[in-house]
Amino acid sequence: MESATNDRPQIPLAPAEEPKPRATGAIPIDPEPFWRLPITWFRALTIERRILAGFSLVFVGILVISAVSYRNTSVLIANSGLDTRSHELVQLLSNIDVAMDESENSHRRYLVTGEALYLQAYKTVVEQKPTFFKYLNDLTRGSPEQQQRVGLLNQMMDRQLNAEAGAIAQRDGGGFEAVRKMALEGAAKQELSTIHRIIAEMESYERQALRRRVLESAASTTNTIVLLSIGALLQLVLLASVYYLIRHDITERRRIATELQRRGELLEAANKELEAFSYSVSHDLRAPLRHIGGYASLLRKTVGESLNEKAVRYLQTISDSAKQMGQLIDDLLVFSRMGRQEMLLTSVNLDQLVKTIRYELRLDLQGREISWTINPLPEVPGDPAMLRQVFMNLIANAVKFTSTRPIAKIEVGVNRRTSGEVVIFVRDNGVGFDMQYASKLFGVFQRLHRVDEFEGTGIGLANVRRIVHRHGGRTWAEGMPDKGATFYVALPTRRPRS
Structure with missing residues (x-):
């Protein structure tokens, strides 16, 4: 850039002074x-x-x-x-x-x-x-x-x-x-x-x-x-x-x-604050993610024929990642909501609930051969929507992890009943798991199988444990690799505190 003072009259400089002798031992400090x-x-x-x-x-x-x-x-x-x-x-x-x-x-x-x-x-x-x-x-x-x-x-x-x-x-x-x-x-x-x-x-x-x-x-x-x-x-x-x-x-x-x-x-003390923060951030990220996925899809449809194979693959990766992230955010929102949502306590017919869930899953099971055993189940006090989420997650997991079996076997029944609680089990003959990892099953983002083997976000069982705990119950699981798994839900027979 040219100097802005080229046309100005030159100011005469004062005669240069003799340099003063520097003090012995002084170190000059250059400005940072x-x-x-x-x-x-x-x-x-x-x-x-x-x-x-x-x-x-x-x-x-x-x-x-x-x-x-x-x-x-x-x-x-x-x-x-x-x-x-x-x-x-x-x-x-x-x-x-x-x-x-x-x-x-x-x-x-x-x-x-x-x-x-x-x-x-x-x-x-x-x-x-x-x-x-x-x-x-x-x-x-x-x-x-x-x-x-x-x-x-x-x-x-x-x-x-x-x-x-x-x-x-x-x-x-x-x-x-x-x-x-x-x-x-x-x-x-x-x-x-x-x-x-x-x-x-x-x-x-x-x-x-x-x-x-x-x-x-x-x-x-x-x-x-x-x-x-x-x-x-x-x-x-x-x-x-x-x-x-x-x-x-x-x-x-x-x-x-x-x-x-x-x-x-x-971390545990800050868990509630982190949940509130994750809920807020997840909620605010949904619209940008929809925009990213939508515009990637629109771009692929608009100029897809003029793009090379690598560019099309990049766009597909963007769309798939946005969809996967959107599902993760939805699951996070459900997980956070289940911890804050007020419980509407009433009598829940588990027998009818499980049969309804099985009926709703029928469209996803076309082409699958599944042997169902639904034993009589009792009524328990609880929130119908939350308990539906519990058994939907457990049964959907059983369906998912038996997908490699020519004939899948899924059984739901009562394990034991006492004066204070009833234990319901969901058993399958799927891929199972190693019991040394049983403690990780119900944690958030904890997965025992790769995503390319079985899809999921690692939040479903965490939701199960959270809901059951809010009902005053317990959850645990048993399994063996390649020999199936059994998930247990112990629910109180008396009205829980929300």
């Missing part, structure tokens, strides 16, 4: 570059504060992106509603335009022939006019310009209909000769032309508004995508930078290990 100040400040923080600062920035970034995405989504929703109203208004104006033309033409035929059947169009307009203007006023509410045109249109239609009514009266009283000129030229030619002009202006106004909103919606969508991309990149860079700075501070390793151990002991 500006760009290194944040790094220096960050390194001066403790490990706790570094983690807090890094993730606070990431969290703030998520909040900003969520806020802007919410605003842009609100704009899209608002514009969609306005677009619908504009289309309805244009259609209504077109109907009015046609109706007034038909009224004038039929009215002139009546003046010539005197046949009453030609008055039907005129009478229809007179009857429907109040309804027309009720809808016109509703559809133009919020637009003073259009409201003004509606008022003028009302006046012109009144004048046309009055003129036609007068001509009809003259025809009825004096015959054709009394209205010859009006029959040839029309009783309200000028008013009809004005009506056409007003309707054309209103339609033009709405079409311009439609185009403007389409551009606004497109810009809003583009801004959202760009913001999400930039935000994700910046957060990735920020996380990478935080990791790099922490990773290279080897003098803090021992203190980090101690701190991590202490934090591990506090």
Whole structure:
């Protein structure tokens, strides 16, 4: 860049002073570059504060992106509603335009022939006019310009209909000769032309508004995508930078290990706060994930034929990942909701409940040969929706993990019954599991099989344990590799506390 002082008069410099002798032993301190100040400040923080600062920035970034995405989504929703109203208004104006033309033409035929059947169009307009203007006023509410045109249109239609009514009266009283000129030229030619002009202006106004909103919606969508991309990149860079700075501070390793151990002991105490946070974040991420999956699918449909195989595979990977993440978020929301939802306690017929679940799963079992054994089950006190979730998860798991068997065997029954509780079991002859991993079965995100073997998110059994615990019950499982598994649910026979 050229200097901005080239055309200014030169300022004479003062004579250079003799350099003063430097004090013995003094070390010159060079100023630190500006760009290194944040790094220096960050390194001066403790490990706790570094983690807090890094993730606070990431969290703030998520909040900003969520806020802007919410605003842009609100704009899209608002514009969609306005677009619908504009289309309805244009259609209504077109109907009015046609109706007034038909009224004038039929009215002139009546003046010539005197046949009453030609008055039907005129009478229809007179009857429907109040309804027309009720809808016109509703559809133009919020637009003073259009409201003004509606008022003028009302006046012109009144004048046309009055003129036609007068001509009809003259025809009825004096015959054709009394209205010859009006029959040839029309009783309200000028008013009809004005009506056409007003309707054309209103339609033009709405079409311009439609185009403007389409551009606004497109810009809003583009801004959202760009913001999400930039935000994700910046957060990735920020996380990478935080990791790099922490990773290279080897003098803090021992203190980090101690701190991590202490934090591990506090995880259970913070569990409720983490659940609330995960619920909020999961809820806010659903719309962006739908956008990512939707636009990837739309892009594949729009330009799929012009893409090479690798690009198509990339788009498919994006769609599949968005779908998988969406399912995980839905499961997380269910998991969080089951911990906070108020229990509606009543008597639940487990026998009918299990049979209903089996019936609902029938479409997913086409092509499968399954031997069902549903033993009589008792009624227990509990929340019907929650207990339905418990047995739906257990039976669906049995169906899933027996998919490799030529003949699957699934049994549901009562293991034992006491005065205080009843133990229900769900047994299958599926792939089973090693009992040394039994303690992991009911944990969140705990899976004993790979995703490519059996799909799932690792949240279903965690939901089972949470719901059963809220009912005052217990859950456990037994199994052997390749020999099936049995899941037990112990439910109290007396009304639990929610």
